[in-house]
Amino acid sequence: xxxxxxxxxxxxxxxxxxxAYKIYPTYQYYTMSDENKAKMAHSDxxxxxxxxxxxxxxxxxxxxxxxxxxxxxxxxxxxxxxxDDLLKTIKDAEQRSIDLQTDFFDEFEILxxxxxxxxxxxxxxxxxxxxxxxxxxALKSQRDDAISSALEIIRNRVDEFGVSxxxxxxxxxxxxxxxxxxxxxxxxxxxxxxxxxxxxxTLVMNEKLQSTLDSIDKVLLTADDFVVxxxxxxxxxxxxxxxxxxFSEVDNTTDVSDLLTTPAEILKKxxxxxxxxxxxxxxxxxxxxxxxxKLLLEREDVQSIIPREGRFLWASRFEKVSIDESNFIxxxxxxxxxxxxxxxxGMVKNPQATIASAGTELSGxxxxxxxxxxxxxxxxxxxxxxxxxxxxxxxLDEKIFMAPFIRGKIPGGRTxxxxxxxxxxxxxxxNVLRAGxxxxxxxxxxxxxxxxxxxxxxxxxxxxxxxxxxxxxxxxMIFYYRGSGLLANIALIxxxxxxxxxxxxxxxxxxxxxxxxxxxxxxxxxxxxxxxxERIREELDLGKTVKAAIDAGYKRAxxxxxxxxxxxxxxxxxxxWIGSGPIKGFAITLSAGIxxxxxxxxxxxxxxxxxxxxxxxxxxxxx
Amino acid sequence: xxxxxxxxxxxxxxxxxxxxxSMALIIAGFAxxxxxxxxxxxxxxxxxxxxQLQFEKAVEVSELRTLLASTGFESSEIITFGSPNExxxxxxxxxxxxxxxxxxxxxxxxxxxxxxxxxVGPKIGKELQSDALSAILLSLLLILMYISFRFDRxxxxxxxxxxxxxxxxxxxVFSLLNIEIDLTIVAAFLTIVGYSLNDTIVVFDRxxxxxxxxxxxxxxxxxxISLNSTLGRTIVTSLTTLVVVLSLFLxxxxxxxxxxxxxxxGVIVGTYSSIYVASPxxxxxxxxxxAKK
Numbered sequence: 001x002x003x004x005x006x007x008x009x010x011x012x013x014x015x016x017x018x019x020a021y022k023i024y025p026t027y028q029y030y031t032m033s034d035e036n037k038a039k040m041a042h043s044d045x046x047x048x049x050x051x052x053x054x055x056x057x058x059x060x061x062x063x064x065x066x067x068x069x070x071x072x073x074x075x076x077x078x079x080x081x082x083x084d085d086l087l088k089t090i091k092d093a094e095q096r097s098i099d100l101q102t103d104f105f106d107e108f109e110i111l112x113x114x115x116x117x118x119x120x121x122x123x124x125x126x127x128x129x130x131x132x133x134x135x136x137x138a139l140k141s142q143r144d145d146a147i148s149s150a151l152e153i154i155r156n157r158v159d160e161f162g163v164s165x166x167x168x169x170x171x172x173x174x175x176x177x178x179x180x181x182x183x184x185x186x187x188x189x190x191x192x193x194x195x196x197x198x199x200x201x202t203l204v205m206n207e208k209l210q211s212t213l214d215s216i217d218k219v220l221l222t223a224d225d226f227v228v229x230x231x232x233x234x235x236x237x238x239x240x241x242x243x244x245x246x247f248s249e250v251d252n253t254t255d256v257s258d259l260l261t262t263p264a265e266i267l268k269k270x271x272x273x274x275x276x277x278x279x280x281x282x283x284x285x286x287x288x289x290x291x292x293x294k295l296l297l298e299r300e301d302v303q304s305i306i307p308r309e310g311r312f313l314w315a316s317r318f319e320k321v322s323i324d325e326s327n328f329i330x331x332x333x334x335x336x337x338x339x340x341x342x343x344x345x346g347m348v349k350n351p352q353a354t355i356a357s358a359g360t361e362l363s364g365x366x367x368x369x370x371x372x373x374x375x376x377x378x379x380x381x382x383x384x385x386x387x388x389x390x391x392x393x394x395x396l397d398e399k400i401f402m403a404p405f406i407r408g409k410i411p412g413g414r415t416x417x418x419x420x421x422x423x424x425x426x427x428x429x430x431n432v433l434r435a436g437x438x439x440x441x442x443x444x445x446x447x448x449x450x451x452x453x454x455x456x457x458x459x460x461x462x463x464x465x466x467x468x469x470x471x472x473x474x475x476x477m478i479f480y481y482r483g484s485g486l487l488a489n490i491a492l493i494x495x496x497x498x499x500x501x502x503x504x505x506x507x508x509x510x511x512x513x514x515x516x517x518x519x520x521x522x523x524x525x526x527x528x529x530x531x532x533x534e535r536i537r538e539e540l541d542l543g544k545t546v547k548a549a550i551d552a553g554y555k556r557a558x559x560x561x562x563x564x565x566x567x568x569x570x571x572x573x574x575x576x577w578i579g580s581g582p583i584k585g586f587a588i589t590l591s592a593g594i595x596x597x598x599x600x601x602x603x604x605x606x607x608x609x610x611x612x613x614x615x616x617x618x619x620x621x622x623x
Numbered sequence: 624x625x626x627x628x629x630x631x632x633x634x635x636x637x638x639x640x641x642x643x644x645s646m647a648l649i650i651a652g653f654a655x656x657x658x659x660x661x662x663x664x665x666x667x668x669x670x671x672x673x674x675q676l677q678f679e680k681a682v683e684v685s686e687l688r689t690l691l692a693s694t695g696f697e698s699s700e701i702i703t704f705g706s707p708n709e710x711x712x713x714x715x716x717x718x719x720x721x722x723x724x725x726x727x728x729x730x731x732x733x734x735x736x737x738x739x740x741x742x743v744g745p746k747i748g749k750e751l752q753s754d755a756l757s758a759i760l761l762s763l764l765l766i767l768m769y770i771s772f773r774f775d776r777x778x779x780x781x782x783x784x785x786x787x788x789x790x791x792x793x794x795x796v797f798s799l800l801n802i803e804i805d806l807t808i809v810a811a812f813l814t815i816v817g818y819s820l821n822d823t824i825v826v827f828d829r830x831x832x833x834x835x836x837x838x839x840x841x842x843x844x845x846x847x848i849s850l851n852s853t854l855g856r857t858i859v860t861s862l863t864t865l866v867v868v869l870s871l872f873l874x875x876x877x878x879x880x881x882x883x884x885x886x887x888x889g890v891i892v893g894t895y896s897s898i899y900v901a902s903p904x905x906x907x908x909x910x911x912x913x914a915k916k
Contacts, residue, residue, distance in 0.1 A: 187724055445744035454738040461876035469870035473863050480624050513807055516871055516879055523867035527860040534856040560828040563773055567766050568817035574762040575813050578754050583810045
């Protein structure tokens with residue numbers, strides 16, 4: 001197979017081209033000046049960043065936090081009766097699960113059964129079946145809800161930092177990973193992550209909006225330090241080249257928010273309200289103007305003019321709306337709400353996302369049902385009765401998640417919220433509402449914060465170590481193997497290019513151990529060529545012709561290379577599988593390096609040898 | 624250029640000396656481990672907090688110690704880290720580190736920058752410990768299986784004994800030099816395992832080939848021929864690998880230094896063991912079984 005030189009040449013060029021294609025965005029992103037990045041359209045920059053190799057937190061600086069929800073506390077809280085033997089069983093199960101590194105619920109079930117505790121007695125309304133197993137699984141689903149709620153709370157808060165791409169995910173059954181890149185105030189982040197959530201229901205005061213906006217405009221126009229911005233530079237709008245998208249996800253819509261910036265003409269008259277427009281769901285601001293408006297709103301003179309009874313709050317996230325077949329805009333809604341909340345989180349009980357039962361008006365749609373404490377129900381009934389057809393904002397940590405209309409007076413606290421597009425939306429809201437019930441307490445159990453300066457130092461020294469190692473290895477190979485060493489060096493360079501392309505291709509994150517893996521790869525990747533060259537030398541010693549020696553050398557050496565590399569790969573795969581974060585980065589670069597070396601050191605160098613011996617038989621080999 | 628042309632070294636004959644050398648190294652490391660009551664484990668495994676601070680000028684560690692001792696950092700370890708401007712404070716795990724930076728700032732009067740804070744709860748430490756252990760055991764097991772499949776069990780015994788030998792010696796060296804074992808060191812151990820095996824297999828492969836070619840020769844001679852003919856490759860690859868890990872050790876920065884050091888020890892020990900440990904052990908088992916027959 002692959003005897004034909006043309007076929008070999010074609011395969012190699014294809015690989016090189018594909019590698020260059022994958023590396024280009026990384027090169028582009030990291031060589032671009034901040035100035036140019038600022039000029040670039042929001043969505044294009046995001047796309048470019050997505051295609052470039054990410055730097056790990058240890059290289060760009062940032063914070064990694066592992067949080068754990070205290071499940072035993074949750075289980076204790078959920079019990080309706082709390083006799084000593086139940087509390088003791090919970091405590092023992094907790095201790096056992098720590099000692100034996102097992103799941104708390106497994107231990108809890110075993111201990112309850114052993115001690116003949118009938119759990120249904122203490123968790124009366126959780127489960128319809130009466131055996132311990134079903135109570136445990138009901139408790140487990142309470143745990144899952146608590147974690148989802150904690151996730152929602154943290155996601156919402158992290159927004160505060162303006163971190164470009166925070167990573168927040170569930171880990172195992174009761175843990176949450178939070179990764180914040182480029183954070184410079186770790187103390188603030190820690191506090192924010194661990195703060196107790198605040199949930200409230202408050203009235204949206206649409207009738208006060210216009211007058212408030214007018215007075216803000218007036219304040220800004222008379223302020224000495226305020227300059228009406230000039231027209232934003234027009235952004236070139238290029239339709240996406242179809243060819244360009246062959247390798248990427250099919251996404252034929254484009255964010256054109258940048259094209260719709262508010263003209264200076266309007267801002268001259270309405271420096272604040274000019275940015276606000278009527279958008280689906282209410283009044284909002286385009287994504288690319290969001291920061292400007294937020295800063296204006298935070299000005300002291302602006303804050304002092306806002307009526308005391310209310311405040312502006314942002315929606316929890318950006319919305320998208322298509323404006324035609326291929327374009328969409330991104331925006332964020334803003335509300336003017338009453339300062340004194342009607343209902344606080346502690347009054348909300350038992351929120352559930354469910355499909356509305358058959359026979360009702362909303363039959364088949366997703367809704368969220370909730371109940372209230374007696375005190376909450378009383379207040380809620382009065383409030384809803386007085387504000388029919390107005391909006392009530394569901395506010396978590398100062399962000400509005402939803403602002404449904406009040407359809408009528410709600411006596412008794414049983415409330416239904418409708419208007420969800422799908423199950424996920426409804427579940428998100430029920431998670432937000434659960435935040436008020438104070439779910440399981442969440443604690444930081446692992447934290448790694450790297451300062452940006454240490455990160456850039458690591459990049460610098462890593463790059464230096466790599467360069468020095470690389471140059472010495474290249475020089476040594478030429479010194480020891482002469483012309484053939486040059487071939488090995490070409491293979492080595494190609495190997496590094498391919499590894500970087502693979503990292504970019506699989507969206508891997510480059511960590512400091514990852515750089516170490518690359519450096520190690522330089523040393524180990526030449527091994528395949530060393531094995532081949534030594535073998536060719538032996539064959540030449542036996543008096544074979546150059547061509548025969550090369551053929552025999554490659555043939556025998558390949559099996560050795562394969563066997564030897566597979567064992568290193570086994571160790572690297574186990575590391576990639578069990579290891580976390582930085583270690584994974586090391587394992588991935590090392591595996592990629594080894595796999596690529598089999599292609600570059602065997603296939604590529606062989607092809608060059610074949611090219612050399614194709615037309616005229618070689619008398620002498622430089623080896 | 625060729626350094627090891629047609630060498631004819633009697634490696635097998637010298638394996639008795641090697642046996643003593645290896646035993647001595649392992650026992651020395653073991654003694655040090657026993658005296659300390661186990662390896663120095665980092666906060667990754669024991670739980671705890673480290674903070675790396677950078678000052679504008681060199682700091683006197685002893686001064687800092689007295690400053691911090693009076694403010695709740697009595698049991699902390701304080702050492703310089705890399706440059707004299709940087710120090711590392713190792714203290715207990717305290718949950719959130721919200722107060723840590725504040726307390727440090729109020730205790731230490733001079734300006735500093737917090738370069739790094741790492742904090743691991745005791746529960747996570749335990750988990751990371753068992754993860755690391757299972758990673759090492761699992762890869763050893765898989766490698767054993769692969770070698771038994773590709774060669775035969777005698778080769779597998781030889782290579783695994785060599786691997787355990789390498790990791791034990793590296794562990795001992797770390798203990799003797801008081802270097803802490805953290806997560807990255809475990810990754811280095813596994814890399815050593817992979818690397819040392821790579822070396823061993825090249826030799827084994829040649830032995831297997833020569834068993835057919837020189838079927839009439841005794842095993843000792845075959846092994847010697849094989850070791851000699853692969854010697855050039857063994858040395859060259861070890862050299863190139865050593866060059867890059869040395870470069871990593873010298874220029875790669877303080878954070879990765881111990882990792883690079885583990886690799887340096889591993890490459891040297893791994894090269895040695897593929898010549899002097901793996902093959903003799905393989906021969907030992909092979910001869911034992913042949914003798915029984």
